[in-house]
Amino acid sequence: MDSLPASGSSAPGRARPRICLATLELAGFGPSSGLGSLVSSLAETLAEAGWEATVVLAAEQPVDSLPLAPLVEAYARRGIRLTPLPEPAERCLVWPRSSSRAYKTYRWLREQAAGFDRVLFCDRGGLGYYSLLAKHQGLAFEKLPLGVLVHSPTLRRTLENDELVEDHDLLAADFLERESVRLADGVVASSAALLQTLKAEGWSFPEACRSLAPPLPASLLPLGNENKETFVPEEIVFFGPLESRKRLRLFCDAVDRLEPSGKGRPRIVFLGRCGRIESQPGRDYVARRAARWAFAWEWLDERERTEALGYLRRGKCLVIVGSTAQGLPLAAWECASLGIPFLCVGGEGLAETLPETERKRIVSADPNALAARLREALDLGTVAPQAHPDPFPVRDTWARWLEGLSSRDASDQNPEKADLPSVTVCLVHHDRPVLLAQALDSLRAQDYPNFEIVLVDDGSTTSEARDFLDRIEPEFAKRGWRIIRQPNLYLGAARNRAAREAKGKFLLFMDDDNLAEPHEISTFVRVALRTGAAILTTAQRDFEGKEPFGGEGRNHSIFAPLGPSLSLGVLWNLFGDANAFVRRDAFEALGGFTEERSVPCDDWEFFARAALAGFRLEMIPEPLFWYRRSADGMLGSTSLAAGMLRALRPYREVFPSLSGALLLAQGKFAQAEAFWREGDAARQDLDAARHELEATRQDLDAARHELEATRQDLDAARHELEATRLDLDAARHELEATRLDLEATREQRDRVRNILNQKEQELWEARDELSRIHRSRIWRLGVRLRRWEQKLRNARRTLFHRSEKSA
Numbered sequence: 036m037d038s039l040p041a042s043g044s045s046a047p048g049r050a051r052p053r054i055c056l057a058t059l060e061l062a063g064f065g066p067s068s069g070l071g072s073l074v075s076s077l078a079e080t081l082a083e084a085g086w087e088a089t090v091v092l093a094a095e096q097p098v099d100s101l102p103l104a105p106l107v108e109a110y111a112r113r114g115i116r117l118t119p120l121p122e123p124a125e126r127c128l129v130w131p132r133s134s135s136r137a138y139k140t141y142r143w144l145r146e147q148a149a150g151f152d153r154v155l156f157c158d159r160g161g162l163g164y165y166s167l168l169a170k171h172q173g174l175a176f177e178k179l180p181l182g183v184l185v186h187s188p189t190l191r192r193t194l195e196n197d198e199l200v201e202d203h204d205l206l207a208a209d210f211l212e213r214e215s216v217r218l219a220d221g222v223v224a225s226s227a228a229l230l231q232t233l234k235a236e237g238w239s240f241p242e243a244c245r246s247l248a249p250p251l252p253a254s255l256l257p258l259g260n261e262n263k264e265t266f267v268p269e270e271i272v273f274f275g276p277l278e279s280r281k282r283l284r285l286f287c288d289a290v291d292r293l294e295p296s297g298k299g300r301p302r303i304v305f306l307g308r309c310g311r312i313e314s315q316p317g318r319d320y321v322a323r324r325a326a327r328w329a330f331a332w333e334w335l336d337e338r339e340r341t342e343a344l345g346y347l348r349r350g351k352c353l354v355i356v357g358s359t360a361q362g363l364p365l366a367a368w369e370c371a372s373l374g375i376p377f378l379c380v381g382g383e384g385l386a387e388t389l390p391e392t393e394r395k396r397i398v399s400a401d402p403n404a405l406a407a408r409l410r411e412a413l414d415l416g417t418v419a420p421q422a423h424p425d426p427f428p429v430r431d432t433w434a435r436w437l438e439g440l441s442s443r444d445a446s447d448q449n450p451e452k453a454d455l456p457s458v459t460v461c462l463v464h465h466d467r468p469v470l471l472a473q474a475l476d477s478l479r480a481q482d483y484p485n486f487e488i489v490l491v492d493d494g495s496t497t498s499e500a501r502d503f504l505d506r507i508e509p510e511f512a513k514r515g516w517r518i519i520r521q522p523n524l525y526l527g528a529a530r531n532r533a534a535r536e537a538k539g540k541f542l543l544f545m546d547d548d549n550l551a552e553p554h555e556i557s558t559f560v561r562v563a564l565r566t567g568a569a570i571l572t573t574a575q576r577d578f579e580g581k582e583p584f585g586g587e588g589r590n591h592s593i594f595a596p597l598g599p600s601l602s603l604g605v606l607w608n609l610f611g612d613a614n615a616f617v618r619r620d621a622f623e624a625l626g627g628f629t630e631e632r633s634v635p636c637d638d639w640e641f642f643a644r645a646a647l648a649g650f651r652l653e654m655i656p657e658p659l660f661w662y663r664r665s666a667d668g669m670l671g672s673t674s675l676a677a678g679m680l681r682a683l684r685p686y687r688e689v690f691p692s693l694s695g696a697l698l699l700a701q702g703k704f705a706q707a708e709a710f711w712r713e714g715d716a717a718r719q720d721l722d723a724a725r726h727e728l729e730a731t732r733q734d735l736d737a738a739r740h741e742l743e744a745t746r747q748d749l750d751a752a753r754h755e756l757e758a759t760r761l762d763l764d765a766a767r768h769e770l771e772a773t774r775l776d777l778e779a780t781r782e783q784r785d786r787v788r789n790i791l792n793q794k795e796q797e798l799w800e801a802r803d804e805l806s807r808i809h810r811s812r813i814w815r816l817g818v819r820l821r822r823w824e825q826k827l828r829n830a831r832r833t834l835f836h837r838s839e840k841s842a
Contacts (some may be wrong), residue, residue, distance in 0.1 A: 161211020277317020282357025572611020
């Protein structure tokens, strides 16, 4: 079977439903996991059913750490659009890590919401928290159903793995996940047992909540095992991460109890990533345990999902899947669906999905029981599951549940139609008139009409501050606003004084160095009336400098607090800033702020007391004010340790028997934070040293290249000199040859000169002889004879010419 027939979701004439799945994990990206496989299967199954499926990957590891393009193409071939979660246009500095991913998911979804009909957030990391919070508060996604898929909550995974809670991000993730489930329009879980367990642990669920078996996509169907014969296993395969929560210790205990069977000696194979168990890598733990086994063993490192399932179906394998969780072990479900012989240790959620005849494959969490089942398989053989879960009804059930998912009806009061309640802005000031003027300008620009300002000047001493207050006094009197001057009693007392003078139903606390967005008060009122929250904090835009906000490209960042997490409230103020919106009756019931001079964190203490007293506190994920950071601010001039002890006071009052443990936990955390800061400073120093070493290395490389170039130049010059030497040698040889030629020529010249001298001598002698002959009588007679001969010759010629003429 290559594919499943499409369900009614894509019937002719109907628009294809569009769904977005938001997840931290996905099959094919990073280490394999049950959640990643579940998301991949769900997306592929919905695409087969005619849905337009989009998966947004808010990965725990940077998406650049692995090549993503091939994965995007692979999912596109299955009809799924995979997109990594991009960074928002505005810089968001949100922490802990889980909060940051959830907030960036909210910012992305707010821009992309029009492209989806349904959104399903995976529980891991609480990615849906800020989006669901915004919907609950009426700020976004009013008609877009938002659901949550619950499979394996983060803190439970840690505890099931016998690990201590050593990272505060685990507490943040637990809060985000619980709140996401509470606020969701609907929740779907992989097993009813998991839902029951979470409800027993205090999780709150919406009415639209149910469990569904995991879907099985068409791409896995060819991996099904067709062998129905009984066989003796040649391999016993532990399938899953090498971790305690996967019953690795129990499995090793069971193998310890095995003796080789007369029918063979199976090989023990571990197929899964190397986790940690008992503070050591899983592979090291297995190697130590296997040292006394009578069986050969092997660890097959991380394999892609289909590759791992393909391995299991090829050989004579008996697969062992373990789980300490109440949910459904996805590996066991896939083995059952594909007909791969398996035993499951624990995993109560699996029994809900298996046919009655196959539930005997579930083994109690006892090494003796598992060893007995393994011994039985080795002696009598085992067989593949005979009754496979049918993928068609599972797929259609998922499609129907998602189609039926709808937004919750807002039963709270509609602020658009309600009377506008009065609001008092409790503004405190001390010797910062320039900043106060900017704060007042931001309040004058509010789009909410029914508010007053009570400005408490907390003992300003400068003439500039007093003169500014005098100048704005007439405007305040005309508007019915008030200025109250008092000695410097510090922030808590100043805020309480403003609250006592207030006339509004709601109080908005504001410091003189902060700036309000024009819609701050109206948004606070709208959310307060809709949710009934007693206290509202908000996200903020942080900036530096003494200039007012505004203008494109300002260097700022968004910070979004976590909200009412009482666990993390022991360690940090993640409730929100003092720039908060408080219902007046709640403020009075809590007794306002405590008043202590030069001790910070009065807002942290107030929020903790309110949350512990049961007052509803919510955080608005949209930034409603600008927070000015300054080195000379309150936190820079006071003792943070004193402030932390102040903030812990409400916890100690509510839990006096745990006071010592709370103080120790806070102190250890502060110590760890100090170590972390020292470590961070050391890391920065190391980074600086690394950069300096890198610069030095680059300089050395440049010098090496320069020396190499110089060496090459010297070699070229050497070659050129050698060529010149050879040329000079050739010229020398040529000169020598020329010299020899010259020597030979000189000798020849000398010989010629001698001959010439000799001839000259002979010539002189001949001349002398000739002179003597000329002087002789015979020569004279000869001369006379030659003259006569010439005259005779001339006469003959004349006679000849005359004879010719006469003829």
